[in-house]
Amino acid sequence: MLHLRVITPADRTAEVTGLLERTVGTAHLVVLEGAARDPRGDLVLCDVAREAGDAVLSELRAMGIDKSGSVSVDEIGLSLSARADRAEKEAPGEAADAVLWEQLSDATHEESTLSVTYLAFLMLATMIAACGVVLDNAILIVGAMAVGPEFGPLAGICTALVRRTPRLAWRSVIALIAGFAAAMLVTVGFSLLMDALGLFTDEQVEGDRPNTRFIYDPDAFSFVVAALAGTAGMLSLTSAKSGALVGVAISVTTVPAAANAAVAFSYREYAQAWGSTEQLLLNLAGIVLAGTATLLVQKALWRRSRRRAQRTG
Template sequence: MRLVQVLIPQGSRESVLESLDRQGIDYAVFEEVGRGEFEAMVQFPVPPSGVETVIEELTTAGVRDDSYTIVLPTETVVSQRLSALKERFPGLRISREELHARAEDLAPANSTFFSFLILSTVIAATGLLLDSAATIIGAMVVAPLMGPAVSASVGAILADRRMASRGVVLQVTGLAAAIATAALLGVILQQTILIPPGVDIQAIPQVAERTSPNVLSLFLALGSGIAGAISIMRGSGSTLVGVAIAVALVPPAATSGLGLAFGLPAVAVAGAVLVVVNLLAINLSALILFYLSGFTPLDADEREGVRASVASRIAVLGVAIAVLSLVLAGVTYASFQTASFEQQTQAELQRQFDEADIEGVELVSVTVDYRPVDYLLGNQPRVDVLVGIPRDLQAPPDLAQRFDDQLTEGLDRDVVVRVGFVEAQVSDDAATRASTAGLAPAGTPLDRPSVPLNRVSVVLDRPPFLHAPEGRP
């Protein structure tokens, strides 16, 4: 419930009270002696979704725009007379006046906004370099991006151009500052002993996750924008929603900055694309939800113009997201192809080993180095195969090439194969295996392995087909 207090201008008392009576609203009237232009103050409880309608009726009855109207949240209202009002005004949607006030409160002062955003970026960049998801989440709690994201949409819907433009400017300049901050931090850290020389940040999982953005990233941003709009309309969960919005924006911005610092344009571009797509999606989803919720400008004369303005804004954002989504779709397809290739390669090699059925020989591991960017650039996949063989069995010298031929034929893709061999022993009990060097059979003390640790011979060639030498099955 809300408690509404309205100062009634001179000469409007009777019409205002009649309007409240017609709407079936219980009220209390107090004489106003503070200022001569108002003759009384009236206060009454009303459900949140009814505040906007009641205030519009009071404006028609004589309450001017320059009058004081205060809307207060109430903890509890005990009355049997409110059931009719609750039935008349169901739902939890707040009034446009309350929405405007909340949006203003969420957008902090510039100094506060940039201070928290820079600190958040520093923490997020550190978390990326440490591959620490917990640190990155901690950075999101600090990031103040929910306010500008929501206020930009609220300002557009309510025809408050100052609020809308400030929200857009804070988002754009804030994320640009985040990228610059991460780049500067990356340059500084490279001059210290905190980062090993020659480190490849693309190999860090938290960084790699944001350098291959796919269509699923778009759902995160759309969901964050919708959650932001709902939270401000319902007045709940704004802190957690702010974290969700920050997750969609700050880590990719920090990734883009680190890409610039480490001289990796592909990383910088991928992170920047993800930032832009998420930023547009958050604003689009929030704008659409506010529009569908029926919010209109405070000034009735501007409502028609705002509808056209909001429609054009939605169209521009939608087209921009659609264009950039082509990049996400390409990465998504490339990720699917690389994952499928890895799965097919492992299955094909395992099949070859199973069909060969050479006693004592087994496939230890298959590692495929093939990333979405390799697929998009046409680079060949690299397959690393580790084979365990008995000491008395000589490894085929052309195994890598045979694997290469079989994989190229079976998967219709040129590959580069490396095959490594490690000596292994098999106990009399087929259930007990020592497939890698240093593993002892059952009953042998762990500090005295029965299988000697021998050198690993590696064939650097193209992939192979495992076959049984003469005299063996």
């Protein structure tokens, strides 16, 4: 269940409560007249089944409540209520399959912003991966994958393509390109520093690295794994199963490929640098294509489910 909190102008309260009362899947409607001070108006509280959440949010935005008042949504961790249970049963579809498009757009907008924190995580992840590829240490590679924040802008691109929001797409592309460019540039400097300290050597970079060779030797499986990870990542975001994102992060070779390209470039190993760049591009393309396709399928299936429920209702 979702907890909906709406601040609405007093002259729009009846319209808002009317929407919530006629929506299948709502419970515990509360109206506090004159409770809101900034902006001034009434406070409307309601619990909404996740399956009905997207439709309610879309209607409230169409009414302009997000501009004249405020709309916020929280996940309910525990609800002990027979009325809430009944509302969830009456709502069309399954909660696990429901997509809150407004929530998805808001989450990807935040995660795809080119911020200092985003850059710091990406740079640190790339430098950790650089140590992993030079030392041929798979544990460091996995750690770098988990630290990397690059799935945020990738999810932003997928969401922007499906929702047709150019601003989100542009923001995500800038975060992705500028982030990787900055991280790789810093990693080149890091590699030169480590070489000067005698911690990185030509022999390590040029030698056989059985545990990490896949990073600069892409093949068809690189794209296949990226596509599977992209699908899993988008399902994780839309179903609020955030724990699965960790598995997605350590499934794709984006950060390690960027790191190996930077290290190889600093040692003038251009063949390795190009192979790593191919690996990076294959993974990015696979994630975006699969993630976008996943959202399109979810959107189509959810619309079909709602139409079927409306006909039977």
